[in-house]
Amino acid sequence: MSETLHYIEDYFTGALSPEEKLAFEQRCTSDQAFAQDVAFYISARSMLREELHELKRQQFSLLKPAPAPVKRIRAIMPYLAAAVIAGVFITLGWWFFFRAPSTQQMATRYIDAHLQQLSVTMHSGSDSIQSGINAYNNKDYQHATAIFSRLSTQEATAADATRYLGLVYLATGQYDQAIVQFNALMQFPLYANPGPFYKALALMKRNGSGDRQLAKALLEEVRDKQLPGSRQATQWLKNM
Amino acid sequence: MIPPSAYSGQEQAILAGLQLGGSPRRTYEEQLYRLFYYLIGEGIRKYHLTEEDSSSAYSDTIISVIDNIVHGRFEGRASLKSYTYQIFSNKCVDIRRKTSTNREKVHQTHSLDALVGMLPDNARNVVQQLIDNNKRTLLQQCLREIGEKCKQMLLLFEDGYSDKEIATLLEYNSPDVVKVSRRRCMEKLKEKMLPFNHYYE
Numbered sequence: 001m002s003e004t005l006h007y008i009e010d011y012f013t014g015a016l017s018p019e020e021k022l023a024f025e026q027r028c029t030s031d032q033a034f035a036q037d038v039a040f041y042i043s044a045r046s047m048l049r050e051e052l053h054e055l056k057r058q059q060f061s062l063l064k065p066a067p068a069p070v071k072r073i074r075a076i077m078p079y080l081a082a083a084v085i086a087g088v089f090i091t092l093g094w095w096f097f098f099r100a101p102s103t104q105q106m107a108t109r110y111i112d113a114h115l116q117q118l119s120v121t122m123h124s125g126s127d128s129i130q131s132g133i134n135a136y137n138n139k140d141y142q143h144a145t146a147i148f149s150r151l152s153t154q155e156a157t158a159a160d161a162t163r164y165l166g167l168v169y170l171a172t173g174q175y176d177q178a179i180v181q182f183n184a185l186m187q188f189p190l191y192a193n194p195g196p197f198y199k200a201l202a203l204m205k206r207n208g209s210g211d212r213q214l215a216k217a218l219l220e221e222v223r224d225k226q227l228p229g230s231r232q233a234t235q236w237l238k239n240m
Numbered sequence: 241m242i243p244p245s246a247y248s249g250q251e252q253a254i255l256a257g258l259q260l261g262g263s264p265r266r267t268y269e270e271q272l273y274r275l276f277y278y279l280i281g282e283g284i285r286k287y288h289l290t291e292e293d294s295s296s297a298y299s300d301t302i303i304s305v306i307d308n309i310v311h312g313r314f315e316g317r318a319s320l321k322s323y324t325y326q327i328f329s330n331k332c333v334d335i336r337r338k339t340s341t342n343r344e345k346v347h348q349t350h351s352l353d354a355l356v357g358m359l360p361d362n363a364r365n366v367v368q369q370l371i372d373n374n375k376r377t378l379l380q381q382c383l384r385e386i387g388e389k390c391k392q393m394l395l396l397f398e399d400g401y402s403d404k405e406i407a408t409l410l411e412y413n414s415p416d417v418v419k420v421s422r423r424r425c426m427e428k429l430k431e432k433m434l435p436f437n438h439y440y441e
Contacts, residue, residue, distance in 0.1 A: 005426050012355055028363035035363075037430075039370035042355045044429055047379040048398040055395070056306075057299045059266075060273050064295075156384035189389045189410065191396065192266070226266045 004034065008041045055191055061119055062228060103212050106236055107204035115167060129160055136168060144168045152181075159188040166198055175206035197222045197229030204236075216240050250275065251320040258309045261405050265310075273302050276321065279328050287332040293339075297331040304331075310400035375433070382432035390425035397422055 010016050011024045028035045101109075118133045132147035145168050151161035166181030179202045186195035200218035203211040219233040219240070254275065257268030279301070283294030305324050308314045314323065356364055356371075383391055389410070396406045403415035403422070412418045 005430065006423055009423065009426070012358060025360050025363045028359065029366050035366050036370050038359075038367050039372075040430055040433065041426075042367065043371055043375060044379060044426065045355055045398065047376055047383065048394050050376075051380065051383065052395050052398050053300070053303050056269070056303050057296075059270075060299045060302065063270055063273050064277075155387075156381065159388060189392050191392050226263055230267070231270065 004037050005041060008038055012041070012045070059192060059228060062114075063231065101239065102207075103204040103215060103236070103240060104207045106239065107201050110201060110232065111170065111205070115171060118164070118167070129157060129164070132161070132164055136164065136171070141168050141172050152184075159185065159190060162188070163194065163198070166202070170198070170202055170205065175202050178202040179206070192228050194228040196227055197233060200233070212240070248319070255309060255314075255316075255320065258306060261310070261401065263409060269302070269306055272306065272320075273299075276302075276324050276328075279325065283328065283332050287329075287336055289332060289335060293335050294332070297328060297335055301328040301331050307400070379429075379433065382429055385432055386425060386428045390421075390428060393418065393422045394425055394429075 007024070011021065016024060028038055117137050128147060128151055132144050132151065135141075135144035135147060145165065148161045148165035148168060151157040152165055154161075162181050162185045166178045166185060169175070169178035169181060179199055182195050182199035182202060186193060186199065188195070196218045200215040200222065203215035203218070216237065219237050221227070222233040223230050223237060250271070254268050254272050258265060258272070277298070280291070280294045280298045283289045283297055284291060287294070289297065301324060304327050305314070305320075318326070356368055359367060383394075392410060393406060396409060397403075401409065403418040406412070406422070407415050407418045410418070412421070
């Protein structure tokens with residue numbers, strides 16, 4: 001194994017002594033092959049940084065709060081009317097459903113609010129993944145399934161494709177298949193694996209025997225390990 | 241309008257949490273993102289950005305702030321709020337400039353600049369001539385081919401996690417094992433690039 005990259009890393013992480021640093025810098029100008037290795041190292045680190053930032057953007061995109069209501073001092077009457085109507089609905093709602101929403105309802109609300117459309121910026125990779133996302137957003141689930149199924153067998157795109165394939169199954173009510181995909185997703189050693197959260201979501205939606213308990217355990221794991229979806233998991237756990 | 245003093249306790253907690261590292265760090269990153277989320281509205285009103293552009297500027301701002309705190313570049317001369325706002329304003333101006341002049345995003349080159357900038361002038365000139373930005377897509381492709389574990393390790397290191405923290409997060413036996421494995425991953429990436437390289441070899 002080459003020692004050159006180790007030496008280069010030591011320079012950029014500040015692990016070299018002043019004398020060694022000087023020798024390193026002189027070698028950049030006198031040894032063309034070494035300078036090329038330094039160029040590779042810098043390019044690779046730069047690319048890794050961009051990948052990292054894209055992952056963080058995705059992580060943040062899941063945190064967007066609901067838009068705040070616009071404040072208007074005048075035109076109070078429509079608000080009063082809305083408040084009265086809301087009051088009636090709340091009363092009726094309390095009368096009919098005086099308990100907390102079921103896990104299935106919570107899952108439905110989440111899917112309606114967050115998974116009807118996938119952000120095209122969620123993935124910076126291959127065009128094929130983007131094609132799958134476009135098909136999903138156009139509700140062409142058959143096409144999306146075909147694309148993601150194919151990509152899930154290719155190492156380079158397997159993790160993302162598995163995730164999206166699970167979401168397609170979730171959106172089309174095929175919860176058993178969705179859970180299979182999310183189980184597979186959980187096996188990938190991802191930087192921040194959303195598999196447990198999605199699997200819990202699919203279990204909540206399927207609502208079969210023992211699903212609620214399993215979903216709860218997964219949500220507790222998501223919350224405790226601060227995995228993607230931890231904020232939502234914390235909220236749901238209060239009602240479970 | 242919430243007075244800045246109301247945030248000071250929360251700012252301190254976020255700063256301490258980010259500097260502490262480890263797996264709880266992500267919680268504090270999310271808290272930071274939520275803390276100044278209202279700046280997106282400011283980007284729309286003051287800099288006339290679209291919501292998408294303003295959100296993008298805000299995400300990039302938070303990423304920069306986290307990066308600076310984790311790497312010890314945040315000196316605490318201003319409050320976290322002022323510091324974040326200043327970076328956000330610069331990002332908004334960058335985007336305005338880009339949309340009005342069709343220039344590339346200024347902030348996209350920062351990570352490259354930071355490493356190249358560590359070299360003295362003569363060495364920097366030599367190395368800079370050898371960096372081929374057109375290879376970026378190939379590098380991304382090769383990164384996917386070195387395996388998820390390798391990729392995660394390199395990304396965590398890039399995110400400022402120590403080898404000790406990576407060992408805990410990815411369940412390795414020791415920081416030394418992480419260091420060796422991580423360096424092997426970088427070697428692997430370089431080997432994957434060999435068939436495409438006319439500049440690095």
